[in-house]
Amino acid sequence: MSVGEFSNKLLNAVAIGIVVGLIPNAILGEVFKALQPVHPIFSTFLALVGAAQSSIPVIIGCLIGVQFMFNAIEIASLGATLLISSGVVNFITVDGLPAMQLRGIGDLVNIILVSIIATILIKLLQGRLGSLSMILVPLIVVTSVGIFGYMILPYISQISLFIGNVIQRFTTLQPLLMSILLSVSFAIIIISPISTVAIAIAVGLSGLASGAANIGIATCCMTLLVGSIRAKNKLGVTVAIFLGSMKLFIPNWLKYPIINVPIILNGIVGGIVAYFFNIQGTPQSAGFGFSGMVGPINAYQFMTQAPLMRLLIILVSYFVIISISAIIIDFLLTKTLKLYQHHVFEFNS
Template identity: 30%
Template structure:
């Protein structure tokens, strides 16, 4: 059995399903739901842009569209053969369309792809059998499992949202710290935020935590990586540091502390809110701030708050802590150097 599974490229593991597949799910989300929301927001908020932006954005955010994107992305991430990859579009689309949301799409696509890979090229009628089996498996998983798992995750997310509203200081710090760490780790923070449907103050705290990781690493590693490192980490992703984190975990302290320290300012005093998309993106592609404007409405006051909370403050706090750790010899030159 093990030999057969290896031959088919089916390798059940935490890494394959909760790191690789989840990361590719996030790419599917970005190519549909996230970019669609950004386009729709720009179309409604920027007067000079044509009304077609709103129409484009609305279409890209339809469940049947982002669900299909998730299905194909998961299949691609799991190295599915062509017929399985194309058929996975159905699993993701159907799961989202019947109310399973992104979580349902992910689960349905994951199971359908792995079963489809087992069937692929095992019969002379492969062109019929493989898509047939993949689509049927996707249908049954989406119908009977997807919505339940989605409801469970959304329920857990509701508890987080409720707890953050009730205890904004403590829960804000916890959410910011954990979501920030998820963003830097090879786990998709945006996929987690969307599946949990984080919103309100919890999403605001998560945005601060994620932004602190990105801006914090950008500021702390400036002497090693220069301006290109600031851009690639501050607007790209702090996940670029994951190899360095594995070698020297202490470099996580400055940006994580920055996020935890700033979270109460966001939740208790400034009442920063966001949606699930912005919650898991931080400053990546400026999605976090854009979604904050989408949630709270654009104002100069909010622009100033976001500039301080998401950029200036985490940069200064992280830089201060990292320089102190350098003086103590706990962080050494090139510990945060990015590979060229």
């Protein structure tokens, strides 16, 4: 198997796994949150769709196993390996007793790195263990690679910490420049293996900085939507992007770096829009864009205009302007400058 084929199989599994885990909470999270005062059951529902996000490492492991045609034992072993090395599982103490807590979706960079190592190891073990594979595959893969991944997690997480420190510096700049830089940064981060939510909370983005980050994520979404439609992807792919699954395009982003050009240009437009309309938010809302309407709902609460004017501003800033700019940028780069063709947005799984 070539390196390219190996990478495509693995990254496609990662992209789809992220979508599967994120979609329930992206669509229903805010609905359940709003319905919590109605009945306590909705708090349980909210926790359940949140738990689905924390299952992303296991989902990715299973999908990688399917891509490489692993057997059931190998798939289960890979899923368990990614779970314990992802950072999703946190060890705490409750009433003096050891317990585990699920938190977030894990460090995607570490998940990808560990999945590469574990997949290669499983391929090397195939056909060598005979009837003992049921015992030895989990024992070797889960313990060796899983523990190794857990041990290197603090060091791999430094990548996100470094990016967070850079983002922190942006917040000290002149407001318009800050808005543009944050919008562009989060537009790129959302399509990368790095978590926008984790960085936004770690840095404590609030006010205009949070709003600019949200608009930046929205610009990436609109850019990918236009590219996906022009590339004639299946409807499900385009809908998934609109619902907030920009990481579906991680394989394309890595294979075709030219994708960053329209993303950056539309991110600049988004930063100007956020500054002009004074879009604001909180650290908890900064990494979502309009996924689950988290960004728009928080922006609405910070506005002082009449309700209809607030809704109009949100519609114009989060959807209208950046979608029009995405179409114009796409036309200029593909038809006028001929910088790339729409095949860079083709989703192949």
